[in-house]
Amino acid sequence: MVTAEGATAETPVSAWAPLRIAVYRNLWLALLAANIGTWMQTVGAQWLLINEPRASTLVALVQTASLLPVLLLALPAGALADTFDRRHLLISVQLFLVAVAATLTLLTATGRMPPALLLTLTFAFGVGQALTLPAWAAVIPELVPREQLRSASALGSISVNVARAVGPAVAGVLIARLGVAPVFGLNAVAFLVFAFALVRWRPGNARAVEVPERFTAALRAGGRYVRHSPIVRRLLRRALVFVIPASALWALLPLVASRRLGMNSSGYGLLLAALGAGAIGGGLLLPWIRTRMSANQFLLVAGALYGTALLVVASVRVVPVVLVALLPAGLAWVTVLANINAEIQLYLPGWVRARGLAVYQVVQGGGQAVGAFAWGVVADAAGLVSAFVAAGALMLLGAVTSQIWPLPDLRGVNRDPATYWPRLDLAHEPDPRVGPVLVVLTYTVRPEREREFLDAMDLVRGSRQRTGAMRWGLFREGEARDRFVEVYLVPSWDEHLRQHGGRLTGADQAAEERARDLADGETEVRHLLPAAAGPAMSDDREAP
Known part of the structure; x- marks a missing residue:
């Protein structure tokens, strides 16, 4: 690892510091509304399938359908975000999601929502998320100072996990009293709120690209950067080792609620709220944790906490005990992924940031999608308990590997843009397209x-x-x-x-x-x- 000489110790930054910036605060609140709507939609879709034949696979496929587009489209989405105006791209995508949510609401209200169509529209939501994530992640460094990026990443995780706590709880109450269609309708409203906030945002110093890269060239350049960056590859590998076993909890929790704990939709929302509450606590504690543990120490601790939680969920049928076990699982989830996400944001240079973050989304979202499907199949074949035990053992093993494949130490690595090559003095000026x-x-x-x-x-x-x-x-x-x-x-x-x-x-x-x-x-x-x-x-x- 090459580091600059004279690197200084890291100064803790408050988890709330980015919210003092009005533009970031307004967009963060609007994104929170969209995240709440997304989790309401997920709960509604899963609950529509809970009584279908082979429900374990179908319920897990809701996660797969929403996350698989990230695997397929994230890199093209990153190239779009690095090439075109990110604000306009985000607005267009949110309006598309409003249209999908409205269609889902209408068809559900009229009783025309078979499982195949539900999964198809869930996939369409995933397409919108795949286009949104790299563009939004690349916008954040334009909204907050560099020293606040880790706090902004933690706040992003807090937003997602507040949504996990609030969205499922609200969805559970609405489903029990009014049915699933109103849940989908509120999701449409939430995306409309985010689109409106983006329309109101007027960047003071719009990102300018003198000559935009051609799309295919931008795709190749993004893939080439990640392929030849050992640091980025190491960060991606750590994310994947954590996400695959962790996805079992998110994918199979509805079945734990209904089959093992005898809970209805409101009870499922309560379990998700416990996970979300733990994750919120993790986001708030992340700056404090970073001052007291190395990144690799808390990788080991977080993996041990999450793995233990999976084993508790597999072996205990007492609701309060399961709720308590879910709190550290949520904390571990956010501390690991928020930290890895922030490290990638800090390391990537601006010209390729959205594409690099898109690859991270491929690893995280694709790992969740593939993991969710795999654990659903395991649960159908061997039972819920066996699936959770296997996932817990795999998580504990992955935690130990943090000492073999540690996170790189990026303190002191100079990532500021540098233009130091001399001006080219050629006998003639070539056409930009000439090559190689x-x-x-x-x-x-x-x-x-x-x-x-x-x-x-x-x-x-x-x-x-x-x-x-x-x-x-x-x-x-x-x-x-x-x-x-x-x-x-x-x-x-x-x-x-x-x-x-x-x-x-x-x-x-x-x-x-x-x-x-x-x-x-x-x-x-x-x-x-x-x-x-x-x-x-x-x-x-x-x-x-």
Whole structure:
């Protein structure tokens, strides 16, 4: 792990600090209303299926249908959010969700809601969520100062978990007295509130992209960044190890309420409220926890708490005991995922933030979707108790692996944008679409510095590949023992200009300056462009 010298200790920031910013506060409250509506809709959909044949699988499929679109669409949604106006995108998506919720309300009220159609419309909700999540997550760093990002992430989790506490409770009462249709109707109103708040928001310094990236190029660039970022991959792996066993509780809790505890819809809402209350407490305690435990220590503790809760739910039929066990499970859920989400937000540079966060949503949402389906199948085949015991054991095992695959320490890593490459001075100005472009750099390195230079160039390789290089190589000149040649291939001249003009960070600059300091004299740089006629490169197939 490379860290900047002179890193300072982290100063705790109040969990409530971002709410002092009026714009963030208004949007957070509106999003809270939308989250409450979403959980009301989830409870209503699950309760419509509770008496159907093979209810275990169908109820779990509600989670799968709502989360699977995140797996399928999050990266395209992230590319859209990094390429176009995020506010307009968010408004359009919320209006789409209003239309879906209104359709669901009308069909349910008229008794025309078979399970297949219900799951289809739930999938449509998931599509809207998949388009919303990366755009909203990428907007947050534009609304709050960098030092408040972890608090803002915790507040986002508090919003979700207040919704888990309030939404199911309200839905349970409404279903018991009025039926499911009014629950779906209130969900439509909630999305309308969020859309209205977004319409009222007028960004003071609108994000400007001089020449928007082409959609397919933006998709490839986002995937390339994550693929060549070991830190992001480590964070994603930790999220997945936690989410898969944790999803059993969210997916199968309705069956625990009805079959093991003999509770109705209001009772199910009470169980979700306990989980939500624990999660709210976790969000409020997160700043305090971070000052007293390392990230990997609380990964271990949180995994142990959640795994124990799963085992208690599997073995106990006493409602108060189950309610008490759900409190630390909610706390563990929010402390793990809010912290990982904040670390990814802090690490990702602005140009690729929505796409990187979209990949995180793929891992979190996709892990929940796949996990929910898998645990539903296990429950149908082996019973609820066996499913919870297996999930609890897997969670405890995953907690232990936090000591093998620890979270990276990002304190002191410079993620500020850096424009340090010299202005390009070419004999002619290429068309931005021309490509591929081969960049060649030649270094002169003394033999005694060779080992250090090769280590430094390994960090440079990661920087090149994250910011645009499709291929990279480092070669030694056969004619000169002390000369090394770095070559990397960029898809287009436009991609290389973006490397020069905004994709690099202070950490990239430090890595490249270290390599150049180990070389003698000026580094020679050349840009090789395709010739005007014929392909830039060819293979060994016979020419026509």
